[in-house]
Amino acid sequence: MFSEEILASRTRNMGASAIREILKVVSQPGMISLAGGMPAPEAFPADLIVDLVRTALDKHASKALQYGTTEGFMPLREELAKYLAGTGVVATPDEVNITSGSQGLLDSLGKILISPGDKVVVESPTYLGAIQAFAPYGPDYIELETDSQGAVPESLEKILTQQRVKFVYMIPTFHNPTGKTISTQRREKIAAIIRKHDTLLVEDDPYSALRYRGAALPPVHKFAPEHVLYTGTFSKTLAPGLRVGYCVGPEFIRNWLVLAKQGVDLHTSTFNQALASEYLAGGHMQAQLPKIVELYRPRLDAMLDAMEKYFPKVFNWTKPEGGMFIWVEGPPGMDLDPIYHQAVAEKVAFVPGKHFFAVAGKGKETMRLNYTVKDEKTIQGAIRILGGILDRALG
Numbered sequence: 001m002f003s004e005e006i007l008a009s010r011t012r013n014m015g016a017s018a019i020r021e022i023l024k025v026v027s028q029p030g031m032i033s034l035a036g037g038m039p040a041p042e043a044f045p046a047d048l049i050v051d052l053v054r055t056a057l058d059k060h061a062s063k064a065l066q067y068g069t070t071e072g073f074m075p076l077r078e079e080l081a082k083y084l085a086g087t088g089v090v091a092t093p094d095e096v097n098i099t100s101g102s103q104g105l106l107d108s109l110g111k112i113l114i115s116p117g118d119k120v121v122v123e124s125p126t127y128l129g130a131i132q133a134f135a136p137y138g139p140d141y142i143e144l145e146t147d148s149q150g151a152v153p154e155s156l157e158k159i160l161t162q163q164r165v166k167f168v169y170m171i172p173t174f175h176n177p178t179g180k181t182i183s184t185q186r187r188e189k190i191a192a193i194i195r196k197h198d199t200l201l202v203e204d205d206p207y208s209a210l211r212y213r214g215a216a217l218p219p220v221h222k223f224a225p226e227h228v229l230y231t232g233t234f235s236k237t238l239a240p241g242l243r244v245g246y247c248v249g250p251e252f253i254r255n256w257l258v259l260a261k262q263g264v265d266l267h268t269s270t271f272n273q274a275l276a277s278e279y280l281a282g283g284h285m286q287a288q289l290p291k292i293v294e295l296y297r298p299r300l301d302a303m304l305d306a307m308e309k310y311f312p313k314v315f316n317w318t319k320p321e322g323g324m325f326i327w328v329e330g331p332p333g334m335d336l337d338p339i340y341h342q343a344v345a346e347k348v349a350f351v352p353g354k355h356f357f358a359v360a361g362k363g364k365e366t367m368r369l370n371y372t373v374k375d376e377k378t379i380q381g382a383i384r385i386l387g388g389i390l391d392r393a394l395g
């Protein structure tokens, strides 16, 4: 009955996420999926959440069940200001805004900043959900060059010298999809470039709490608080189903984000914000994070060990210190799409890396592997099968 004529012009820019389509295929019974980007269900503190519900209702029932302000539930903003100070993001509670996941922030950001044809700088590759959030508003993407250590500051300098861009979007720590982390020195350089060109940088940081080894690094926000909109989330440190995220950054941008959010959902679930608030206030996050880290670290190590053993020597991959993903690069010219179909036929799934590029046509020889969802033994078995398929493909 209806046809595309009913759609707004921006709606035609929307596309189903290739990854969500892949996740549908690979959720068949018997499939070992290394494709998703989800926390392990064992990482959810279900019993604790029962206690948090009780405490949240005892302490905050009148507010937690009521409409709230778009900026967010004040006790959570207060707790976040304390927590974030420890990570290097300095903000007062008033300067912390709550969002419906980081994804909610990305959508509002597209809405308030991007007109068709505006230039947005992203890493190459980047988080597909950001591309999806920005797509309806019709940006032109400029890809930032990346090397083994992540985004290259000189490439950013060159882009910003040559063109006027709306904003730069980056995932500096345990990048999705590559797992790479930008060094402190590069963070300082990037912050200086952003300040020099008076440009907005969106620092998306869902993974920095999932650090399995090495020392924590300061956020880019620390070096350019007036130019960086920092966003984080409880999705990987508590539960993604709660849909609670947050942002800190320039007041001018945050005020417009609030207006955009008002039109979407008025505010993030006050009840879930109260749970997140009690999670922090009771010291539970501090207790839970080491458990999550201890669950994921052996899974990462199991995957890296198995790759060393079973993957062809012509393949290279990242060795992340945290996060959820390993990025694999095959020899130039190899196409991992047929390999994906073969792997699915043998009940192992990954995401072909080509889906993570803002400008299509790149990354045919790459793949993203997730190591957080399956146990060590299952991971090793899956990598053995995948290694065998890659060996056969290389002849």
Ligand SMILES: Cc1ncc(COP(=O)(O)O)c(C=O)c1O
Binding pocket: 037, 100, 101, 102, 103, 104, 127, 129, 171, 176, 204, 206, 232, 233, 234, 235, 240, 244, 245
């Ligand atoms: C880089 C990045 N940004 C944002 C998100 C969205 O997170 P949230 O669940 O907070 O919306 C994800 C989720 O995987 C992600 O990897």
